[in-house]
Amino acid sequence: MSMKNKITAARRGFMKKLVGGAAAVTVASAGAVLAGAKATPESNKQRQKHYGMLIDTRKCIGCHTCSVSCKSEFDVPLGVTRSWVEYTEKGTYPNVSRNFLPRLCNHCRHPQCVDVCPTGATYKRPQDGIVVVDSGQCIGCKYCIQACPYDARFLNPVTGFAEKCDFCIHRVSKGLDPACVNSCIGGARIFGDLSDPESEISRQLATNPTTVLRPGKGTEPQVYYIGADHSDEHENERGWYDVRITTHRKEKGRR
């Protein structure tokens, strides 16, 4: 039954495309329609992507392989990180836990860094939703670093430009996974196209309870977590249990 529905839906979509194609192209309509019919699977492949990442923190062992592979992939200078892993330690013996939180740029749907960039150097690529920095335009004003609620950006101490994770655009454009996904020994990271309902990441998102970081900021992150511990050191003010965050960055505290 569902198979039949699917076929009907596909036919309907095909018919719509046929009609749409005919209406849009007035000259040489027959040829255009034929081409359109042929191009249906092709256009499926070329439709707008929206890349995202799902990190299953239950599979993360906090080994920093992702951080190291990112460092070597981009030759990231000492003292700054595009990708990093935070440790969250909670409780008092014997009731304790330690969780790992891999962090990177969230490639938000509403990126604040893009809104504030005065030169248009940082922008969200329309074809795949990756937020990138064009170092040819960047002036190093650090406005985007202030605006990012995730502290994902930094000023490259060598070049003087703002920099951050770009989902390994050079690898992804060739059909490879980002370096951190490729190297993750626990298979904790799933990278893929969120707009394709058949992709592994979409299926995992649909079938698991997931969270994003700082949802209240309205940025709509495209990096999702399964089983992330959102505890923060502010909770120590209550005095109920101890929370200790180790960021493994130059900045000892979370921003």
Add this chain to the structure above:
Amino acid sequence: MHELAWGLPVISYFFLAGMGAGAVVVSGSVLLRKGGFGASRFAIARCGALIGPFPVMLGTFLIVFELGQPFRALNLFHLINLSPMSIGSWFLNIFITLSVLYAMTFLPPSAGPGDKLAPFRRALAWICVPLGIGVAVYTGIMLGAMPARPLWNSPILSALFTLSALSSGVAVIILAGVFIRRKSNDIAIRGDYEKSSYLLISSDALLLAGELMVVFLFILFGHLTIGDVRYAMSAILPGGNLAVMFWGLVVLVGLTIPFVVEIYQIFPKLIHGRKFKSHAAIEVIVPLAILIGGFALRYTIVAAGQITAPATL
């Protein structure tokens, strides 16, 4: 303590650009307004116009060199977008150019209320006043545009910075007046010193009152809310890292004491219609306190915004 991405050069720029733009705005407003300042109108306008552009240019110099690659700043002028920094840098660029031209109209020895440059000077004043307000306002908007910085993310911050900029502008004109106009025998420079001093001090008292009100609302609403803003506000509330500087230098030295002294000074004339008497010592100390407070305000707000973040991950 976090590393400040926007450190002293940027903080100094906020203060210097605000002060300079404030001085030019006050100068232009006094020049354009008939009556009130009477014989001193031109003398005050000249003070503000000749001082104003320098701090703005010095501040701009600081932020351009803070980039590390000064010529990169030219990229700002390839386009204009809705980023407050983009709009602000265009404002700043045009303001510096026109305020220097405006200042130059006061330079010829023959410069006076009715000289042949007067129409040109008035036209420039009409443009420099809104541009100067733009330069003063945009710094607050720029900080306020980011939900990631809860302390700054308040519409009232730009009002605070604008009032502080105007008040610093008046302060610098009063300060210059003591040294340049008070003892001068030249009537074109001295003008009606007592009367203009009264008017400047009473306008400054009004600006300080507005600023105290805005600071009160800023702190109060930060305190009344819960979550991110409340947490961020704790950096300047008693017990916070920057509380001593904020309450001591900004609220007490920069606002309350100058306000009380100025009210005490203008009170006899304002309420009882007695003769106003200017005191050189007060006219030096009060503006200096206001300028210290203006810098401390930029410092505490810019630093506190950067050492605090949203409360939950």
